[in-house]
Amino acid sequence: MANLFAGVGTSHVPGIGAAVDHDKTQLPYWKPLFDGYGPAREWMEREKPDVVIIVYNDHASAFSLELIPTFAMGVAAEFQPADEGYGPRQVPVVEGHPELAWHICESLIMDEFDMTIANKMPVDHGLTVPLSIMCGQPEAWPCKVIPLAVNVIQYPQPRGSRCFALGKAIRAAVDSFDEDLKVAVWGTGGMSHQLQGERAGFVNEPFDTAFLNDLTADKERLINIGHTEYMREAGSEGAELVMWLIMLGALDKDAKEVYRHYHVPASNTAAGLIILENP
Amino acid sequence: MRQDRPYSNIPGTYVLDPQHSMQGYELNMFCMSLNKPQNRDKFRLDEEAYLDDFPLTKEQRKAVLSRDWLGLLQLGGNIYYTFKLAIFDRRNMQYVGGAMSGVSEQEFTDMMIAGGRPVEGNLYTSEEK
Numbered sequence: 001m002a003n004l005f006a007g008v009g010t011s012h013v014p015g016i017g018a019a020v021d022h023d024k025t026q027l028p029y030w031k032p033l034f035d036g037y038g039p040a041r042e043w044m045e046r047e048k049p050d051v052v053i054i055v056y057n058d059h060a061s062a063f064s065l066e067l068i069p070t071f072a073m074g075v076a077a078e079f080q081p082a083d084e085g086y087g088p089r090q091v092p093v094v095e096g097h098p099e100l101a102w103h104i105c106e107s108l109i110m111d112e113f114d115m116t117i118a119n120k121m122p123v124d125h126g127l128t129v130p131l132s133i134m135c136g137q138p139e140a141w142p143c144k145v146i147p148l149a150v151n152v153i154q155y156p157q158p159r160g161s162r163c164f165a166l167g168k169a170i171r172a173a174v175d176s177f178d179e180d181l182k183v184a185v186w187g188t189g190g191m192s193h194q195l196q197g198e199r200a201g202f203v204n205e206p207f208d209t210a211f212l213n214d215l216t217a218d219k220e221r222l223i224n225i226g227h228t229e230y231m232r233e234a235g236s237e238g239a240e241l242v243m244w245l246i247m248l249g250a251l252d253k254d255a256k257e258v259y260r261h262y263h264v265p266a267s268n269t270a271a272g273l274i275i276l277e278n279p
Numbered sequence: 280m281r282q283d284r285p286y287s288n289i290p291g292t293y294v295l296d297p298q299h300s301m302q303g304y305e306l307n308m309f310c311m312s313l314n315k316p317q318n319r320d321k322f323r324l325d326e327e328a329y330l331d332d333f334p335l336t337k338e339q340r341k342a343v344l345s346r347d348w349l350g351l352l353q354l355g356g357n358i359y360y361t362f363k364l365a366i367f368d369r370r371n372m373q374y375v376g377g378a379m380s381g382v383s384e385q386e387f388t389d390m391m392i393a394g395g396r397p398v399e400g401n402l403y404t405s406e407e408k
Contacts, residue, residue, distance in 0.1 A: 013363075060307075060310075060314070060360050061314065064308065065300060065360075066303055082314070084363075085319070092382055153357065154295055154298040178328045189381070190387045195359075195376070197292050197349070197379055198290065198350055199290055199292055199380070200375075200376035200379050201387060202398075203395025227286070228285040228286045232284050233402070236289075265394075267371075267372050267391075
């Protein structure tokens with residue numbers, strides 16, 4: 001049977017991907033951030049998940065205001081890096097796992113989560129930057145990927161409680177997949193940041209620290225953070241953190257923190273990373 | 280449509296809520312069009328002519344042409360869309376962040392390196408200095 005063994009929460013700042021792509025990771029500005037990614041890459045190499053479900057948001061790449069799915073899961077065999085205005089990132093094509101992805105979609109919809117199913121979905125920095133963070137620059141990504149795109153740009157975004165419940169339903173789906181696969185879920189985005197307006201550059205380290213702590217210490221508090229609290233306390237784009245709650249919902253109740261890294265700034269953002277493992 | 284919003288008193292923040300999305304749809308979709316290389320070439324050749332294909336308001340059109348980064352948000356733009364125009368100009372997020380908050384790119388970058396815009400004074404409009 002498939003085994004969902006761990007979760008990762010990480011920021012997906014485009015500048016982090018650009019630093020990797022343009023060989024800037026050892027510059028003084030970026031080095032402290034990338035030094036902290038070292039142990040996470042070692043973990044990834046050691047654990048070798050077969051499939052990673054990456055929860056991310058599309059930033060006006062595959063979707064736009066024309067069509068705004070709240071939850072869209074990619075079931076294709078491959079996903080091309082998107083052109084976000086610079087030309088596509090020169091990173092490997094992302095290989096999917098259609099059988100598991102379809103199984104999860106079917107299970108979720110029967111479980112009353114009305115998913116959007118995507119057969120063609122270019123993937124932007126929201127998905128490829130976490131792969132660069134965790135895997136560096138391989139010839140091919142070392143795992144299959146199931147993209148789960150969440151709308152966090154158009155208000156109202158899904159509530160934290162709904163995201164957590166979706167994570168639980170994903171777990172049930174993975175548990176019932178009849179193939180021996182090692183599966184991880186990554187929740188991406190955040191941490192506190194505001195890209196827009198006169199308040200651009202807003203960062204709230206105490207909020208972020210409490211968020212990282214409560215992924216193990218007080219899930220109930222995190223699940224109940226509302227839209228306004230995210231926008232006020234974590235910045236207008238900090239609301240991306242609801243995507244970490246999908247990852248959290250997919251884990252055991254007593255999942256343990258095995259690694260954490262936090263650094264300000266990555267571009268205009270507070271960058272965080274955490275690894276949680278089921279006992 | 281509900282106008283009073285619990286987040287209305289967050290300073291310097293333009294939430295892409297239903298009202299904002301209706302106001303900015305065409306503007307944001309113009310920005311979105313710059314994802315395609317052939318559109319970027321067309322826009323580069325003649326910005327005014329390219330904009331004729333998008334039913335923008337006079338104010339939105341002016342804000343695009345003058346690269347009024349804060350004005351674009353006030354006229355319905357969302358940063359993930361308007362930033363595509365900045366990418367077109369080869370500007371980075373520190374430049375745009377500075378332009379929206381009235382400081383230079385270098386001052387904005389320095390603020391981020393020093394830990395970002397502080398929490399104190401920036402949670403409620405009532406505490407703005």
